[in-house]
Amino acid sequence: MAKGKIKINTPPPPTPTAPQPSTKYSGVKHTIMIMSGKGGVGKSTFSVNLAVSLGKTRSVGIIDADINGPDDPMLLGVSKDKLHVENNRIIPLKTKFGVDLISMAFFLPDENTAVIWRGALRHKAIQQFLEDATWSGKDYVIIDFPPGTGDEALSVAQMIPEVEGVIIVVTPQELALLDAKKAINFAEQLHLKVLGIVENMSGFSCPHCGTVTDIFKTGGAETLAKELGIEFLGKIPIYPEIVQNADTGVPAVVASEDVRNIYEKVAEKVARIVEK
Ligand SMILES: Nc1ncnc2c1ncn2[C@@H]1O[C@H](COP(=O)(O)OP(=O)(O)OP(=O)(O)O)[C@@H](O)[C@H]1O
Ligand SMILES: [Mg+2]
Numbered sequence: 455m456a457k458g459k460i461k462i463n464t465p466p467p468p469t470p471t472a473p474q475p476s477t478k479y480s481g482v483k484h485t486i487m488i489m490s491g492k493g494g495v496g497k498s499t500f501s502v503n504l505a506v507s508l509g510k511t512r513s514v515g516i517i518d519a520d521i522n523g524p525d526d527p528m529l530l531g532v533s534k535d536k537l538h539v540e541n542n543r544i545i546p547l548k549t550k551f552g553v554d555l556i557s558m559a560f561f562l563p564d565e566n567t568a569v570i571w572r573g574a575l576r577h578k579a580i581q582q583f584l585e586d587a588t589w590s591g592k593d594y595v596i597i598d599f600p601p602g603t604g605d606e607a608l609s610v611a612q613m614i615p616e617v618e619g620v621i622i623v624v625t626p627q628e629l630a631l632l633d634a635k636k637a638i639n640f641a642e643q644l645h646l647k648v649l650g651i652v653e654n655m656s657g658f659s660c661p662h663c664g665t666v667t668d669i670f671k672t673g674g675a676e677t678l679a680k681e682l683g684i685e686f687l688g689k690i691p692i693y694p695e696i697v698q699n700a701d702t703g704v705p706a707v708v709a710s711e712d713v714r715n716i717y718e719k720v721a722e723k724v725a726r727i728v729e730k
Contacts, residue, residue: 476581476613481590482515484728485597486649487610487620489640491633493601495625496654498525499696501598502553503707504621507714507721509552512593517583518557519610520600521576522569527559531703536560544587551705554592556583573605580609602633603640611644618728619647621687625655626674634675638682649727651679652720656689666691685727688720 488501498520505514518526527533530549537560538545546554558569558579571579589595599607611617620641624634634651641648653675657668669692679686695710706713 474613475615476585478585479589479614482592482595484593484618485595485614485616486618486724486728487597487599487607487646488623489599489603489607489620489637490601490623490630491603491635491637492625492630495601495623495630496690496696497601497623498529498598499699499706500621500623500652500654500690501596502526502529502699503696503705503713503717504721504724505553505594505596506551506705506707507717508594508596508725512725513591514552514594514596515546515554515556515589515592517580517587517595517597518555518559519580519583519597519606521558521571521579521606523600524557524559525700526555526598527557528565528703529699529705530555533559533565533703542586544582546587546589551708556587576605577609580606581613584610584613603637607640608644611646617646619649621649621724622651622684623654624651624675624678626653626668626671628674630670631674631678634678638684648682648684649724650685650687651675652687653689655692658692661694685723687723688716690716690720 488497490497501516505516508514516526518524530551532547532549532555535547537547537556544556546556547560548554597610622634622637624630638648655670657666657672659666676686693706693710693713695713696706699706707717
């Protein structure tokens, strides 16, 4: 066999417009997708805390589009709850933090059950979350995705052409920034607006001595945003209260004034961008 490079056949990029845009998802003013290139950078944490911040003055829902790893119910202290269906419509769960939520976790028998579904089934679940649940009347629906540029985000982008845009969550180290560019490229290919980039886990201020340590470096996301002409939404430092959120079920914006102040500024910026 002749020596040479192995060629991998790459399919053409997906068509930018949805083949079948949904007519059943309607009445939502602003639908925002929360994405990242890399896993574990804080998308779910960001989605929940942004939603609770916006939810103080607006009507906000969250769709947990991470079908295989749904974390949002735990972050909002409702992982033991179940959803109700009325007149064949799913009623998103009302949390005590002023936001409504729908998640695959509500349909599983317990927290340890693994969802082992191929893309087509995950697409179907997301379609039901969008179309069979009552979102009409919401000012914002925030959609929290699994990492990367997979089926879930593609499904939403194709079904909901009126999506306002994407917020990219990054951590400051090179690898995460490199992966973030792929998420930005995904948005561009699908003609989705990148509303902004947020730098999470950006430095740690020691509660004892006040010294700031840049554990994952800092500032990379702001530089990336400038380079690409995208809005920079702010830096969210590492806070122990944010880590505790998963154990307590109380979002850090409720538990910590410092975190609340930071998220309020980010939420104001997001609102300014999408409501102008
Ligand atoms: N600013 C922060 N300070 C401290 N811990 C944080 C911060 N942001 C996120 N975390 C923690 O990092 C971990 C990962 O966060 P999270 O689950 O929100 O990431 P994710 O991007 O949604 O992950 P996945 O890609 O698996 O969906 C969690 O334990 C969370 O508490
Ligand atoms: Mg997540």
